[in-house]
Every structure is written in C-alpha cells, then in structure tokens.
Amino acid sequence: MRTQVAIIGGGPAGLLLSHLLHLQGIDSVVLESRDRGYVERRQRAGMLEQGTTDVLRESGAGERLDREGLVHHGLELRFGGAGHRIPLTDLTGRTVTVYAQTEIVKDLVARRLADGGDVRFETEAVGVDASAPSVAFRDRAGRTGTLECDYIAACDGFHGVGRPAVPGLRTFSREYPFAWLGILADVPPSTEELIYAGHERGFALHSLRSPQVSRLYLQVPPDEDIAAWPDARIWEELAARFATGDGWKLQEGPITDKSITPMRSFVAEPMRHDRLFLAGDAAHIVPPTGAKGLNLAVSDVIVLARALTERYATGSDTLLDAYSSTCLRRVWRAEHFSYWMTTLLHVDPAADDFALRLQRSHLDYVVSSEAAKTTLAENYTGLPIG
Known part of the structure; x- marks a missing residue:
C-alpha cells in the first residue's frame, strides 16, 4: 500500500487533515484503531473557537454546524454570589460555538466517505518509520501490513505510537x-x-x-x-x-x-522528526478550563495542511520546516491561558x-x-x- 500522507488517528484532527488535503488534491489514508461507532460516540469538549468554525465552514464541512451549533457572544464569571459577564464579541468581534466533538467527527467521516476517502477503522498503527516513511499496521482480523507514504501525521493521541518515534524529545508537564x-x-x-x-x-x-x-x-x-x-x-x-x-x-x-x-498540562518538543509530524494530543495536553484542546488540534492540522500543500505545489519545504515552531507558539500561549484560567478559578x-x-x-x-x-x-x- 502507498499514499502521499499517512494519517494515524481518526479523531477530528486526523479526519480534518485528510479532508483539507483532499481539497488540494493530496491523497491520504487514515488509520483508526477503534470502530466507527466508538469514534462517533466518544464524548469530548465541544466549545469551538472562531478559527475552528471558520475552517469547517470554508472547507464545506460546516453545514450542520451552521444549522445546529449554538453561537455564544459572551460568558459569565461568577464568584462572591454575583455574576459578571465578559462580552466576548463586543471586545473582539469574534464568537465561540457550542457543537459537540462527536458531531464534528460524524460530519467529517461522512464527508470523507462521500468523497471516496480511505478511512480504515479497526486498523491499529503499531510502528512508525519517520525516515523511510511508512506505518506498520494490524487490521481487525489480525492481519499485518505496511503503509508507505511521503509523510506521516500522528494525530493519534497521548498514548499513540507517533510521539515515541521522535528521538531526543523534550517534554514539559x-x-x-x-x-x-x-x-x-x-x-x-x-x-x-x-x-x-x-x-x-x-x-x-x-x-x-x-x-x-x-x-x-x-x-x-x-x-x-x-x-x-x-x-x-x-x-x-x-x-x-x-x-x-x-x-x-x-x-x-x-x-x-x-x-x-x-x-494536567503537557507539551512535547519538537513536533516534527524527519517526515513525521505530531498534532493534537500526541504533542500537547491542556486542562479543559480554557476550552483549548480540540481547537489546538485543529490549528495544528491547518498549519500542516498548508505546509504540505506548499510542498506538493512548489517543492518548497519552508512551511514544513517551520511547522513545529509555528505550532508551538500557539500551543504555549494556549497552555498559559488554560493554566491562568485554571488557577484563577479553582x-x-x-x-x-x-x-x-x-x-x-x-x-x-x-x-x-x-x-x-x-x-x-x-x-x-x-x-x-x-
């Protein structure tokens, strides 16, 4: 088997990356260890930043989001027996939207399958080669195989095989x-x-x-x-x-x-080794107080999709080489904000x-x-x- 980009993990990050690459004519295969029903029922946070909703809409995956998402223009800080509204939109011109991660996954799975995408559920990645890029996998019947590729995106969560394949990794927690x-x-x-x-x-x-x-x-x-x-x-x-x-x-x-x-808070640096790229929980965890986990994963794959698009379109590695530093600037800002919100209120x-x-x-x-x-x-x- 061969594809241009092997994506480990069929959560919102991996599925969105596959969708964004498809829109640019770049082939990918998504390997997801769980079955489709489990992935579509897995409960996670559902507070979406403006940038997350924008990319879903612009990529054609936001139809149900626009119909069912609940747009919020403010939030309340409550203490000392009184509430204090923070008018988000008045202060920034932006909104946040409540739309469950389960629904995002359902929407993206449906889009990838309708577009002929190769999403392989119950197919576990068991090994990664970042230099001669390939992913070893085992399917639901216990058969093993190798997916060769140009690049690997590890969107496989905190316990996946992607992060352990990065040598010399420095972690903060x-x-x-x-x-x-x-x-x-x-x-x-x-x-x-x-x-x-x-x-x-x-x-x-x-x-x-x-x-x-x-x-x-x-x-x-x-x-x-x-x-x-x-x-x-x-x-x-x-x-x-x-x-x-x-x-x-x-x-x-x-x-x-x-x-x-x-x-907990966790960051792994760098987010790239050779042709392997870490995204989402594979590279960072934030406490949920700031509602940043899903949004950080989305921003990672947006940056990666842009970099891969430039590479295939022009042959330039400029954006790929900058991937880790570009993502980590936003990651550390979100880490600090989540820490700040957590210590402010707990x-x-x-x-x-x-x-x-x-x-x-x-x-x-x-x-x-x-x-x-x-x-x-x-x-x-x-x-x-x-």
Missing part, C-alpha cells in the same frame, strides 16, 4: 491537585451562556451540549471515587457553588453520564489565606478592567492560526 467530575443531564440549560464559577468549596462550570442537554462540572480531589457522588449530592453541590444573591435557580434533571477527568487545597485573598483580588480585577476582560476574550475566542 504539570499535574494539578484537583480533577473535574463531569455530568451530562437531560435538562435544558439554566443559562444561555457558559458560567465559570469560583467558590470557596471549589470550581464549577455550567456548559451545555444542546438546547435539551446540559453539561456541568465540579472540582473534586484527583483521587475522588465517583461512587461517592450520587445524583442528589451532585445537584446539591452544583447549586451551592452556583448560588447568587439574586435568586438564580439551577434546573435539575436525569443524569445520563458521569466521569472524573484529571487535570481552589488549591494547599493554598493559605494569603493566596486565597490574592486569587479574589485577581478575579475582581479581571471583571472590572476593560484591558483584562479583553485579554480573556482574545484568548478564549482564539488567537490567529499560524
């Missing part, structure tokens, strides 16, 4: 002393815009998946047992952390899913009274300063790609 307990509930959202709540008992986030489904999160210890959180306790704790002095009420409903997610169990007073002072400054609100809004809606 931080573990946070808390985690998120997340729920999906069959209840209309209690708010039209996201609420990021800082409370003495811990952080809480009110998000949504659709006009009928709410997505909510609670800060919990990293070793928390989910069995310790029956539905009634979850709703009681959420109500306490979102409580305001104006009588705002949290709507409750049946909880359909519960999970606990650890919080309660560190080791914090003393002095640290807690500094945190409250910082929150007061953010919601009272036009410059600080603009900084938050610029980073939240997404900085330029590339």
